Amino acid sequence: GNSVTQMEGPVTLSEEAFLTINCTYTATGYPSLFWYVQYPGEGLQLLLKATKADDKGSNKGFEATYRKETTSFHLEKGSVQVSDSAVYFCALSDVGGNQFYFGTGTSLTVIP
């Protein structure tokens, strides 16, 4: 079946530190992969996505590369800011299907 496993949190970093949040997946076929972000008290919003192997999604300084050989989609940012404090969810959508599968979320706190 389809599933997403992501790095346990919470993660606390100092401003300007490097961020990596690991995400691996199990899926049949070739899913699309997503990172969503949830700020306090809000719904989830799309951060970036990749639809095929070796694609790199990027947005707001965040990047993630679709690695089929390692079934991974790790989220990275070179220099985090306080405003990046949020919960980050890795997700996939099944090929030709109608469902999305989410990881458990990783809480990030960035301190000045």
Next chain:
Amino acid sequence: NAGVTQTPKFRILKIGQSMTLQCAQDMNHNYMYWYRQDPGMGLKLIYYSVGAGITDKGEVPNGYNVSRSTTEDFPLRLELAAPSQTSVYFCATSGLAGLTGELFFGEGSRLTVL
């Protein structure tokens, strides 16, 4: 452009009561979803719909019902509320599920069952 609108934002129920969470979208999306979010558990799919008149169960459908009579609306009904249904509920839509679809979320409805 309102996007996805959920009501109410907060509600407290007593055990055994019933209620309906409303979800409305103005993006003309065919796909609509109801998720619940529990602390440390991520999002679990309750029900989804691929178009008006079509609904299907997700991972955790017990205790809930849905209907989809129009493209715009996808209400979630809780019958005989139980403490285990205390959660934050999110409605989401997608114009193209499957290969490249992005989900658009409402702001959530926080339900407490006492």
